[in-house]
Amino acid sequence: MKVSAITNICPKPCFTSEKQEYENPVNRKTERNLTVLQASGVSLIAGVTAGGIASCLIKEGAKHKVPISVAAGAAVGILTAVLTLPAKLYDRSVKSFVREKEMDVFTRDRELKSNILTEVDKEVKDEDVSLDQKLNHYTSLQMANNGKGMLIKGA
Secondary structure, three states: OOOOOOOOOOOOOOOEOOOOOEOOOOOHHHHHHHHHHHHHHHHHHHHHHHHHHHHHHOOOOOOOHHHHHHHHHHHHHHHHHHHHHHHHHHHHHHHHHHHHHHHHHHHHHHHHHHHHHHHHHHHHHOOOOOHHHHHHHHHHHHHHHHOOOOOOOOO
16 A cells, blocks of 8 residues: 555635735625615615605695605605614624634634645655554544544554
């Protein structure tokens, strides 16, 4: 049996900046701006719908039909934005915080696995280490990668 160096090393995540240090891809400011844009769109749709309903309910011969329906639509749109925007902003900030922490954990885990694979690769290339020791470390590494916490070895 021939043991060769590990050639399939897990690639590091591409979340590095120009300074070659870790940079989290979750941007809270962008998340906040997208939430404001979404809430504005929903409020606009609610306002247009309310304006359309108001224009249908106002009698045909009314003198100020258009201004009244526009005012009703604007009022409903603004009210919708005022009532929903704070809750959406809070919810988005909590979710972006959680995603940011998850990406930190994911990236740190990938870096650790990459470092461990590099060490195992160096060990495999080292001729002074016995074959049993190489297989033992490689098997332990594979069990850890597969999520199997317990490794039972025979004598």
